Amino acid sequence: MKETATSCTVVGALIITIMFAAAITIPGGNDSNTGLPLFLNSKVFTLFIIYDALSLLSSSTSILMFLGILTSRYAEEDFLESLPKKMIIGLSTLIFSIATMMITFCACLFIILHGKSWMVICLAGVPVALFTLTQFRLLIDMFNSTYGSGIFDRNMDSWY
Template identity: 70%
Template sequence: MCEVIKHSDGIDMEDLCGGAIFQAVELGVFEFIDRIFQASPDLVWSNNQNKRNPLQFAIECRQERIYSLIYRLDKTERNVIGNLADTSNSNMLHMAAMLSPLAKLDNISGAALQMQRELQWFKEVETIVLPRMRDTLNAENLTPRALFTKNHKELVKEGERWMKETATSCTVVGALIITIMFASAFTVPGGNNGETGIPIFLKKKLFLVFIVSDAISLFSSTTSVLMFLGILTSRYAENDFLKSLPTKMIIGLSTLFISIAAMMVAFSSGLFIMVHNKSWIVIPIIFLASVPITLFIWMQFPLLIEIFISTYGGGIFDRKVKP
């Protein structure tokens, strides 16, 4: 098709491959779109039946790689393409305000992260269009922001429920760890000297490991509970899903993981102090202590990594595509 385009004079390019372009955009076939636009850059202005060009249609279909081709255009062309309206008088920002296709949302874990991705799309397109386009009304007499709120009302509710359920479960775990670690600090292994109150195993190195890991577990679990309480008491406005709520979830899950790991270290060191004469018990104890840490990493760590990358990673948009 590229060879035909390069050597065809007087042929309507839009009629020749317009249908194929919009099918490729919908399916996310970046390589095809990239080669076609290189062969005939004017095809970026072609329209479908709704008078939407390929880049506008890429926003509607949430195809970020194809949308990133807009950065090949100069600033003037980006402004022009951002101001074009379709048959319903919707501009590029109105299309970003639409709800993503379910197939794209299903690839993201949790309603809160889905809402975050929708906000990232809206904020990204907002940087392309002129400021006055943010207040443009479409055929439904709605601005882009009003349309976004209307279309994402249910997703906000689902995101709030997901956040609260996760925070509630983690708060219970954190509160239990606080209780255990606080009690352990005053009931040290081997007990205290009756006359002075000084711990009997104070001079042992393992006792220092026990005390330090106990303190780390207590402080980190307290931080975790406070973060999850902050999530439970948040106002859950739309923009909170962009940075505020994910950041609290990152801190809460990270400190909860540290508190569980430190608790297992404290338990293992305390038990080893008590049974140091029976070294054959040590290896099974360490193995069993690593089980809950491994389970937490297996079940929750992928979610933590996904939230961190989604919030503080490089983003899904490539602003450095070659001209």
């Protein structure tokens, strides 16, 4: 759990850095007279800003959850409920953050290339799918062990 939390914290920190930089250096630049973004009235630009903020906030949430795991006291009762809950929230928000980051990337390309980036937009789902596939089993196992029938509720066959 510590190794997973450490790795996911690094990924989350990278996403925060990228999304913060994307929010500051907006696609198309600013109007030199007003300082407002050039594509401020574009629907795709609105999509870009909303998903950039969602990615930044969900990645921040995932980092806080993973830091909660790393700084836990690791008591016996923590492993039954507290740590799995933090891992479930952390992984879920990290997957959401990666998905919204890719939507932000696609919106940026759509703004810059005026809709001629269909191939890159189609391929943008591949990293999201790969990360989700690699982490989904862990997420399901954590969910089942926390909220499903636990180790104390199982129907066991008699040993005799």
